[in-house]
Amino acid sequence: MAKYYLVIFLIGATLCASDALKDAYEKYFKIGTCIGSGETTEGAEYIKKHYNSITPCNELKPDAILNQGGSQNSGSNDTPVVAFGSGTKAILKFCEDNNIALRGHTFVWHGQTPEWFFKEGFNSNGNWVSKDTMNKRLENFIKATYELFAKDYPNLNLYSYDVCNEVFQDNGQFRNAQQSKWWQVYGDESYIINAFTYAKKYAPSGCELYINDYNEYIDTKTNGIYNVAVKMKDLGIIDGIGMQSHLSTDFPSVGQYEKALQKFISSGLHVIVTELDIGGNNEDTQAKYYKDLFTVLVKNAEHIPGVTVWGSSDEHSWRGKDHPLLFSNHQPKKTYYAVMEVVGS
Numbered sequence: 001m002a003k004y005y006l007v008i009f010l011i012g013a014t015l016c017a018s019d020a021l022k023d024a025y026e027k028y029f030k031i032g033t034c035i036g037s038g039e040t041t042e043g044a045e046y047i048k049k050h051y052n053s054i055t056p057c058n059e060l061k062p063d064a065i066l067n068q069g070g071s072q073n074s075g076s077n078d079t080p081v082v083a084f085g086s087g088t089k090a091i092l093k094f095c096e097d098n099n100i101a102l103r104g105h106t107f108v109w110h111g112q113t114p115e116w117f118f119k120e121g122f123n124s125n126g127n128w129v130s131k132d133t134m135n136k137r138l139e140n141f142i143k144a145t146y147e148l149f150a151k152d153y154p155n156l157n158l159y160s161y162d163v164c165n166e167v168f169q170d171n172g173q174f175r176n177a178q179q180s181k182w183w184q185v186y187g188d189e190s191y192i193i194n195a196f197t198y199a200k201k202y203a204p205s206g207c208e209l210y211i212n213d214y215n216e217y218i219d220t221k222t223n224g225i226y227n228v229a230v231k232m233k234d235l236g237i238i239d240g241i242g243m244q245s246h247l248s249t250d251f252p253s254v255g256q257y258e259k260a261l262q263k264f265i266s267s268g269l270h271v272i273v274t275e276l277d278i279g280g281n282n283e284d285t286q287a288k289y290y291k292d293l294f295t296v297l298v299k300n301a302e303h304i305p306g307v308t309v310w311g312s313s314d315e316h317s318w319r320g321k322d323h324p325l326l327f328s329n330h331q332p333k334k335t336y337y338a339v340m341e342v343v344g345s
């Protein structure tokens with residue numbers, strides 16, 4: 001009789017093996033997605049099931065949390081006011097309540113950052129501030145953000161932050177004054193090291209600090225990112241390199257991507273995949289690419305704390321027409337099954 005119970009138990013256990021991404025990858029790295037605040041209600045069960053890391057797609061960007069009126073009323077030209085709006089709050093609360101780790105994205109970026117942040121009196125038509133004033137603003141911005149996290153979300157697992165995003169051109173040079181207000185004000189790249197210095201000073205323990213970029217697999221850019229990251233590693237102010245990984249089935253090859261990954265790993269820093277999506281017209285080709293890529297990632301898992309896809313389901317993707325994700329209308333696609341196959345699920 002006991003024998004039959006054992007057989008029934010084994011069949012049951014096999015059938016119940018989790019089909020959740022985060023469980024299948026538990027031994028290797030966190031599986032994340034970016035979400036908008038609406039997804040904390042619509043689709044919440046599905047997010048909780050598959051992902052153990054969340055990045056707000058837009059809700060922690062400078063334009064979402066820097067408050068112009070408050071900054072102007074602060075009485076100080078050096079102290080921008082940081083405030084979390086309802087969308088940001090909804091996501092942070094969702095993560096805290098459901099014990100889902102959070103990646104912060106991002107402090108220093110040329111995009112989605114209001115021009116008034118760089119202007120005298122926090123006034124859109126003021127003059128550019130001096131480098132010295134901007135340094136103070138940068139420090140106060142980072143300090144105030146981390147203070148808000150600590151005050152309002154004491155139990156949130158804030159494990160990772162993109163301190164700087166997209167500060168390079170594809171040729172490995174820094175973005176210039178036409179391409180970034182940061183360069184416009186500083187006239188050099190010192191804002192990058194300063195941002196990391198301040199983040200290191202104010203980030204809670206356990207919050208790893210990353211430099212994040214796209215086209216990171218183009219040799220010249222790989223080298224540019226690597227060189228700066230190594231310099232900051234020597235200063236003890238950075239934990240890792242973020243590979244955005246907005247890919248397509250026809251470029252780059254998985255081999256080329258792996259070459260950049262290996263170079264970044266050779267720095268001795270962590271490498272985190274921050275915004276993965278893979279465009280392509282053919283779902284079989286996409287599935288094969290996902291499988292080959294995750295095989296490479298699993299092989300290097302000891303250096304990789306997490307892999308985040310940039311969207312929970314195709315209809316939420318910023319590259320919607322490329323159908324680049326693992327689910328469509330929250331239904332698993334071939335790409336999902338390919339990723340599960342890599343770890344035998």
Ligand code: XIL
Nearest residue numbers: 057058105165214244275310317318
């Ligand atoms: C994208 C968001 O997904 C969109 O909703 C928004 O309209 C534009 O920004 N690199 C980044 C991300 O670092 O912040 C971008 O996110 C995608 C490219």
